[in-house]
Amino acid sequence: MRAAPPVDVAIIGAGLAGLVCAEELQRVLGARARVVLLDARARVGGRLASTRGGVDLGGSWLWPADRHVAALARRLGVRTVAQHLEGQVLLRRAPGAPTQRLGLVGADVAMCGADARRLAGGYAALVDGLARCVGGEALLLRTQAVALSAPSGGGRVRIRYRRSGEGGEEEGALDAARVVLAAPPRVLLETVRFDPPLAEAQRRAMRATPTWAGDWGKVVATFRTNFWRAAGLSGYAISEGAPISMWWEGAAEEMGEKVNALVGVSFGEQTARLAQLADGDAGVAAAPRETQPAGLSEDINEVRTGKFFSWIQSELAAIYGEKASSELESVHYKLWRSDPFAFGTTAGATDKGDPRAKYGNLALKQPTEWGVHFAGTETEHEYGHCEGAIISGLRAASEVAGALQGGPLVADD
Numbered sequence: 001m002r003a004a005p006p007v008d009v010a011i012i013g014a015g016l017a018g019l020v021c022a023e024e025l026q027r028v029l030g031a032r033a034r035v036v037l038l039d040a041r042a043r044v045g046g047r048l049a050s051t052r053g054g055v056d057l058g059g060s061w062l063w064p065a066d067r068h069v070a071a072l073a074r075r076l077g078v079r080t081v082a083q084h085l086e087g088q089v090l091l092r093r094a095p096g097a098p099t100q101r102l103g104l105v106g107a108d109v110a111m112c113g114a115d116a117r118r119l120a121g122g123y124a125a126l127v128d129g130l131a132r133c134v135g136g137e138a139l140l141l142r143t144q145a146v147a148l149s150a151p152s153g154g155g156r157v158r159i160r161y162r163r164s165g166e167g168g169e170e171e172g173a174l175d176a177a178r179v180v181l182a183a184p185p186r187v188l189l190e191t192v193r194f195d196p197p198l199a200e201a202q203r204r205a206m207r208a209t210p211t212w213a214g215d216w217g218k219v220v221a222t223f224r225t226n227f228w229r230a231a232g233l234s235g236y237a238i239s240e241g242a243p244i245s246m247w248w249e250g251a252a253e254e255m256g257e258k259v260n261a262l263v264g265v266s267f268g269e270q271t272a273r274l275a276q277l278a279d280g281d282a283g284v285a286a287a288p289r290e291t292q293p294a295g296l297s298e299d300i301n302e303v304r305t306g307k308f309f310s311w312i313q314s315e316l317a318a319i320y321g322e323k324a325s326s327e328l329e330s331v332h333y334k335l336w337r338s339d340p341f342a343f344g345t346t347a348g349a350t351d352k353g354d355p356r357a358k359y360g361n362l363a364l365k366q367p368t369e370w371g372v373h374f375a376g377t378e379t380e381h382e383y384g385h386c387e388g389a390i391i392s393g394l395r396a397a398s399e400v401a402g403a404l405q406g407g408p409l410v411a412d413d
Contacts, residue, residue: 002253007142009400010159010176012145013183014039015046016059016123017375017388020072020393021180021400022138028401035346036174037134038161040144040341041299044120044131046183047213047342048386049334050301052260053226055220055250057300057334058213059123059386060256060263061116068390069126076129079120081257084249085110087234092319094241099319106234111246118250120257123386148179149191150370157371178400182375182393184211185364187341198368205363210355210379216345217335219244219264219273221312225254226260227323235262237319243273244315253267262316262324271337278333279309299339302332356383365395373399 009025011018014037025035043049047058061083062069073080085106092099107114119125131139140163147160156175163170181188185206197203228235228249235249243266250263266274278301295329303309312331316324336342360381364374375389375396 002170003350004172004174005034006156006175006177008050008176009033009035009178009180010157011035011037011180011375012039012188013037013046013181013376014041014044014131014139014141015182015376016048016127016130016389017377017393017396018046018180018182019044019134020390021182021397022134022376024394024397025400026134026138028039028397029404031087033404035134035223036100036138036140036144036176037104037241038140038159038174040142040145042309043137043299044141045124045127047211047336048127050124051222051259051261051300051302051332052122052250052256053220053222053224053261054121054125055259055263056118056122056124057218057220057332058193058336060250061112061118063117063385064115065111066385066387068394072130072390073119073126074132076126077258078125078129080117081120081255082113083110083116083118084229084252084255085114085234085236085329085399087229087232090237090319092237095239096318099237106236106248109238110234110236110247110248120255138370140265147191149195149371151175155353163365178371178397180236180373180375180400180402182396184214184224184305184342184376185209185378186211186214187343187373191340194372196370197216198372199363201363202366202368205361209358209361209378211352212355212359213336214339215268215271215337216275217244217266217337219266219274219312220250220332221262221264221316221324222251222329222331223260223262223324223327224329225327226254227264228326229254229319229322231323233320239315239319243270243277245270245359247316248374260321268337271335274333275335275338277311278335300332300334302330304330308333355403359388362401367399367403371403 102402110163143163149158163176237247244264250261251257364379375392377388380388
């Protein structure tokens with residue numbers, strides 16, 4: 001087993017919460033502190049992922065109350081764009097039924113609300129910017145934490161991990177003075193062994209906390225032109241009973257974005273149906289962007305031909321008309337329900353109601369006696385959104401910095 005040098009803080013999960021936590025700890029603790037992030041994926045961002053054209057396949061929006069997201073975007077130079085909702089809404093009441101114009105504008109019915117904004121370049125622009133600030137040497141990607149053990153005699157927490165690479169998998173261990181859990185609570189409970197076990201209240205809270213958007217799927221379709229705006233449409237469409245039940249504009253060249261795109265979403269069992277349609281037609285993994293420390297990877301698919309591409313093409317034509325078919329260039333998709341690091345196992349398949357009512361459990365804001373802290377949007381009362389991820393990362397960083405005052409700054413080599 002490979003033993004890595006000891007660190008001050010190890011953060012499990014390189015999504016928005018983990019990256020914010022890491023950057024804040026580097027700022028507060030100074031250059032001498034060693035902070036690392038472990039993530040099982042080959043990219044940063046967690047449930048934030050965007051196409052090369054900057055269209056989101058995960059989290060998509062920010063709102064006026066999201067002051068932490070807005071401040072971070074300004075600091076990193078990421079521009080925001082108003083979500084386009086002007087123009088009419090389309091409705092198809094059942095697969096095969098004719099599509100009708102509702103006589104409403106997108107702002108009347110859009111799930112994002114009338115005041116939503118998106119990030120030019122997608123949320124990947126934000127997490128990639130944070131990753132550059134944190135530094136590539138702090139990122140341990142393709143590295144899945146599998147066990148945490150309490151220190152003996154006042155030592156460090158032992159993290160056992162599996163790392164995948166071209167040569168296969170290797171096992172390793174890493175010791176940290178403090179550990180931050182910054183991945184979905186239920187996924188952590190299912191994939192990480194804790195010794196000693198976490199408190200019963202914490203295990204119960206983790207088990208009961210569904211991953212926000214963990215059972216969703218998203219599809220990004222790009223086009224030669226923005227034909228929907230030209231036709232007086234908002235881009236927002238409702239397709240009742242279909243595997244993809246809603247579509248909206250995800251990008252527009254006239255807004256200074258790289259592509260023209262529509263985004264579709266599926267929920268729960270709809271995503272399972274979408275996975276069946278995509279099964280066996282996975283296309284190619286989208287290549288990483290050369291200028292970014294971490295871009296798209298094998299967990300996101302891109303197709304330009306094949307069965308699934310043709311199905312998307314026919315769906316779009318049925319909803320938006322023939323131009324949606326003739327101008328379609330590419331389809332990217334991400335089925336979060338099939339992602340073991342988002343949805344986890346089928347333990348949450350029977351969750352009922354709005355999962356956000358279960359977020360912000362106080363048990364997931366209490367560090368363990370042996371140096372384990374909790375972060376992630378589900379630990380805050382912020383609706384599962386990116387604002388909650390940032391708040392949680394800052395909170396965990398404050399807890400850890402306080403615990404380390406006068407404590408280890410690496411050493412113990």
